[in-house]
Amino acid sequence: METWFLILLTVSISLLLKAFVNLFSSSKKLPHTLPPGPFTFPIIGNILWLRKSFLQIEQIIRNLHLKVGPMVTLHLGPRPSIFIFDRSLAHQALIQNGSLFSNRPKALPTTKIMNSNQHTISSASYGPTWRILRRNLTSEIFHPSRVKSYSHARKWVLEILFDSLESNAKSGESVQVLAQFRYAMFCLLVLMCFGDKLSQDQIKEIEAVQQRVMLSFGRFNILNFWPRVTKVLLRKQWKQFFRLCKDREDALIPLIRARKKAKDERLSKKESDDYVLAYVDTLLDLELPEEKRKLDEGEIVSLASEFLNTGTDTTSTALQWVMANLVKHPYIQDKLLLEIKGVVGDGEEEIKEDDLQKMPYLKAVILEGLRRHPPTHFVVPHCVTEDTVLGGFLVPKKGSINFMVADMGWDPKVWEDPMAFKPERFLRSDDSSGQVFDLTGSREIKMMPFGVGRRICPGLGLALLHLEYFVANLVWKFEWKAMDGDEISLEEKLEFTVVMRTPLKAQISPRKRQGLDVLL
Numbered sequence: 001m002e003t004w005f006l007i008l009l010t011v012s013i014s015l016l017l018k019a020f021v022n023l024f025s026s027s028k029k030l031p032h033t034l035p036p037g038p039f040t041f042p043i044i045g046n047i048l049w050l051r052k053s054f055l056q057i058e059q060i061i062r063n064l065h066l067k068v069g070p071m072v073t074l075h076l077g078p079r080p081s082i083f084i085f086d087r088s089l090a091h092q093a094l095i096q097n098g099s100l101f102s103n104r105p106k107a108l109p110t111t112k113i114m115n116s117n118q119h120t121i122s123s124a125s126y127g128p129t130w131r132i133l134r135r136n137l138t139s140e141i142f143h144p145s146r147v148k149s150y151s152h153a154r155k156w157v158l159e160i161l162f163d164s165l166e167s168n169a170k171s172g173e174s175v176q177v178l179a180q181f182r183y184a185m186f187c188l189l190v191l192m193c194f195g196d197k198l199s200q201d202q203i204k205e206i207e208a209v210q211q212r213v214m215l216s217f218g219r220f221n222i223l224n225f226w227p228r229v230t231k232v233l234l235r236k237q238w239k240q241f242f243r244l245c246k247d248r249e250d251a252l253i254p255l256i257r258a259r260k261k262a263k264d265e266r267l268s269k270k271e272s273d274d275y276v277l278a279y280v281d282t283l284l285d286l287e288l289p290e291e292k293r294k295l296d297e298g299e300i301v302s303l304a305s306e307f308l309n310t311g312t313d314t315t316s317t318a319l320q321w322v323m324a325n326l327v328k329h330p331y332i333q334d335k336l337l338l339e340i341k342g343v344v345g346d347g348e349e350e351i352k353e354d355d356l357q358k359m360p361y362l363k364a365v366i367l368e369g370l371r372r373h374p375p376t377h378f379v380v381p382h383c384v385t386e387d388t389v390l391g392g393f394l395v396p397k398k399g400s401i402n403f404m405v406a407d408m409g410w411d412p413k414v415w416e417d418p419m420a421f422k423p424e425r426f427l428r429s430d431d432s433s434g435q436v437f438d439l440t441g442s443r444e445i446k447m448m449p450f451g452v453g454r455r456i457c458p459g460l461g462l463a464l465l466h467l468e469y470f471v472a473n474l475v476w477k478f479e480w481k482a483m484d485g486d487e488i489s490l491e492e493k494l495e496f497t498v499v500m501r502t503p504l505k506a507q508i509s510p511r512k513r514q515g516l517d518v519l520l
């Protein structure tokens with residue numbers, strides 16, 4: 001074949017290929033429009049948003065949604081924040097395009113310091129570090145057999161909770177329960193995190209620091225506004241912030257070192273007595289794949305602190321909402337009590353974890369509590385790994401995306417009479433196979449109190465176990481009633497989670513076992 005013909009053929013093919021590639025890429029051009037939202041003046045607008053509480057912002061987003069549709073953009077900071085209401089768009093993003101939508105935005109300066117440069121599970125970018133940290137937690141600590149090995153801790157904490165409630169019950173006065181629920185959940189997580197049963201004074205000291213850390217997110221937010229300027233103008237607040245970081249280290253580092261020492265001693269003795277693996281033990285062994293090094297002490301502090309904080313308020317808030325509804329609707333409490341009685345019989349003092357599997361109504365009560373009162377109304381902000389399109393709008397890499405958790409669980413298209421507390425709706429499974437409700441939203445999202453997809457809460461199973469165990473035991477041990485003339489208000493207030501504006505105050509009295517027959 002002639003050389004000139006070969007050259008011509010090659011040139012023609014490459015021109016054709018180029019034209020084809022251009023045609024294809026132009027059809028994939030991204031739209032330039034962000035989802036609709038209010039116009040904001042840069043800087044001034046950001047300052048105005050800073051002055052609003054998150055519950056106020058939530059209501060503003062809701063009102064905008066009614067006007068502009070299922071996706072809303074706000075300019076809360078230097079970058080756009082997109083909020084998604086639609087369940088199928090959430091499914092498209094988090095389940096069908098999970099790898100694209102599972103990143104986290106760059107942390108603000110104070111959060112970056114608290115989280116050891118985004119070396120915690122919830123703050124880490126989507127990548128090898130996040131994967132190894134998350135896999136360590138789920139496979140080492142949240143594996144069902146490991147969770148079972150902590151059952152002694154749950155029993156111990158239940159006794160602490162019973163003791164404090166009983167002394168309140170004796171006085172005949174109403175009991176404000178949130179602080180006691182929070183403390184119970186905290187004790188459990190401290191034990192799973194550091195292994196040993198610490199003294200109650202020690203636990204209270206750690207709880208106080210952790211509580212301050214959680215509240216600091218709002219308090220020190222102003223420092224992130226223009227760090228170079230705030231470091232000069234708000235020097236005192238920066239000092240307070242670093243003091244808090246130091247206090248947290250002072251509380252947690254001695255426990256981490258004690259655990260390391262115990263581990264070294266055990267290795268030298270080569271004995272395995274009644275040792276139960278704790279979260280910190282796994283962190284001491286962990287190696288970061290990208291940096292090829294072990295975690296430093298600061299990173300272990302951040303991860304332990306994350307473990308304690310993410311699991312305490314969420315679970316105790318959910319527990320309070322469930323118990324409030326049981327006080328508000330005594331017939332639901334009675335129905336639950338009957339189910340428990342049918343499983344454990346009259347003589348039992350306490351409900352065991354294995355019994356919980358035989359209580360479908362209990363599970364329905366917990367699911368209804370999480371649907372109607374999700375402890376967090378948003379997920380932790382996500383961002384995409386590259387500019388993309390969702391619902392016909394641009395989702396830019398330099399922005400954040402969030403999902404309206406509460407609104408999805410209240411969608412009247414899925415839930416009849418959505419604001420009512422009706423556990424029965426979870427007994428009528430619309431799945432003909434009779435399977436339990438799927439919280440992971442893998443086929444369809446109907447509610448997402450734990451998020452869905454790759455960033456779904458890794459503590460989901462543990463949280464459900466804790467809620468079932470404590471609700472069942474609290475109802476079995478005590479009768480829960482409102483004080484005479486008290487109306488249980490379900491109004492909300494935002495703290496670290498969305499809590500009851502008027503905390504639950506209940507009159508509790510120990511149940512007389514034989515008296516239960518009256519209910520049958």
Ligand code: HEM
Pocket residue numbers: 121122123134189306307308310311312314315318374375376378379380381449450451452454455456457458459460462463
């Ligand atoms: C009722 C209790 C709980 C609720 C409602 C809850 C809810 C959530 C939600 C909504 C997210 C964000 C998901 C997302 O960003 O898409 C999350 C993440 C997370 N939760 Fe929970 N949570 C609960 C209990 C727990 C417990 C007990 C722990 C551990 C002790 C835990 C540890 C975490 C962690 C580490 C993340 C970050 C996951 C990641 O970024 O990959 N949570 N949780």
